Amino acid sequence: MRIRPTSARGGLPPAAASAESPAALSGPDGRRLPASPRRRRPDLAALAVLLILGGTAATITLMLNGSARVSAIRITRQVTAGQPLSRAGMEEVRIAGTGIDYLPWSQHASYAQRLALVTLLPGTLLTTQMTATASEGITPGKARVGLALKPGQSPAELRAGQRVQIISLPRQDPGDRTTTVLAQSALVDAVSDPGTHGPPRLVNVIVDAALSPRIAAYASNGQIVLAYLPAAH
Template sequence: MRTSEKPVGRAPVNAERPGAQPGLSGPASRKLPVPPRERKPALAALALLLILGGALATTLLVLRSGDRVAAIQITRQIGAGQQMLVTSMREVQVAGTDIDYVAWADRERVAQNFARVTLLEGTLLTRGMVVSTSEELGPGKAIVGLSLKPGQLPITLDVGDRVQVIYVPGRGGDAGTQSRILAQSALVHRMRTSNTGAPTGQLAVIVDVKDAPAITTYASSGEIAVAELPGAR
């Protein structure tokens, strides 16, 4: 028996659109419409203003950074009530601000005045830190010199510090004699230091006049010690 084989047929080709894909016809083969891009002139103007504002601010900062003045910086601690010294000042350049810094040109006049509060090293001097009169060096006060040995003063002591002046009885004193405070809050007025900056034991302190005789007496016999009061500046 003879069997006839039928040739496999090909998919029909769209006669109207020869390049079209099989199975797609009509609207399905078309691209979806894209909506036109919306323009926002207000946002563009705002962005431009922000860019211009940033450029202007940068320019002002650069110009401001060059506007500097010569001011006074404290190079060594000055205690409250102590006289200002030119040797304890140096010239520094600071940005011009509304802060009332004392100009370096006024250093000689500043040296005729006194510190209102304790001025630490590195302080930029303002006019509110200086007074024309000193309670520490005024009537009712006395400057007493001390010559102390190691162990009779702290190695951290500096000019402008507050100290207690203490009577420490020597070995040859009465057995019943006890140490006592002679001055509750004396001010270190001057002090000698070694090459390393440590105190040598030679210092002058400001005390009340009524305490000066006893301190002088005990200091001459080496029966004086001082204790620093770091919280009493």
Template structure:
């Protein structure tokens, strides 16, 4: 017995799947080409990144001794050892001054204002300074109690005042300011309240200050807040 094919409603014989239509006309897809060179490059990049990360972690564990500033040092001022302390930091390749050079640092000047907490680098120091350079002079003073503040210290800014002694008979000499802003280079206080002080002033007034200081007619007044 033969089974006849049913026709569709429009009278055409139904098509068999897989024998005609767009699917039958589709071109075969070629196999994907493998690129071993790119795969190898990707592996190398991954390994390189992992190695770099490992090196950074290992380097972060390396510690070196450096110089840290503990008190403000104005630009042009000598950097004292009392303003330095040793700290341990990671070796990041920055040219921080090693702690073993602290003695050499104490003979240099601040090229910029150094704030507490600053890690010192070589560019922050200078071997010369405008504060003690051409046109400047250091004057040593031996002062008595009452002629200087008891808390006078290095780097203070002071006024240098001429105070005529009571023994001057003419009475024409009057008190006057010889230097409006002299920087204290060093200061040491004695038990009696006086002390030895070295100040930096202009060369034009230095001889006058030295002359008055020899006769005990110099007094220093600090200027708080001035650096």
């Protein structure tokens, strides 16, 4: 029976001791330290997902808000009730859609000669309820009076939508030179202009109903003159 020799210290055989000694490990495997298992961070992954979703939602909100903006008409000059609007007194403004029927800027040309039903201050956003055409200007308490005017009894460039004073001419009596303002501010509703030397010019005016009988009486005698009142700005 053979007995395997042992090391001088009574341990493993020299070959086994040499195989398990640190000196026996060579190359990369001999220099690599044991790697610790990588720890997962599920909380950071969830936070990243929330940030992505939040950014996407914010982008969609901005896009929707931007697409909901509309172009409206804003008044830049004061227009008193009954006076016509003007293109020079309007400007385009972009506003968020609110459901109110603000007039779109694309219609500003057609509203430039409409009449203001109420006094419009600078900064007012125009709506359909704030304006009317000349034919819509007659309301309860008002009356439409037709005038047949000779050349010289009305301004040459008179047109519908303007405001005029209605003045009575003196009577045929040479001693009577009295003139009277019959209506301080009457709205011209319609004008028929046949020419300077043609038939009388036919003009419809809207006045207070209480003034209409007197104006009609003077008009039937040809004793009416219209004086143009410039629009307030």
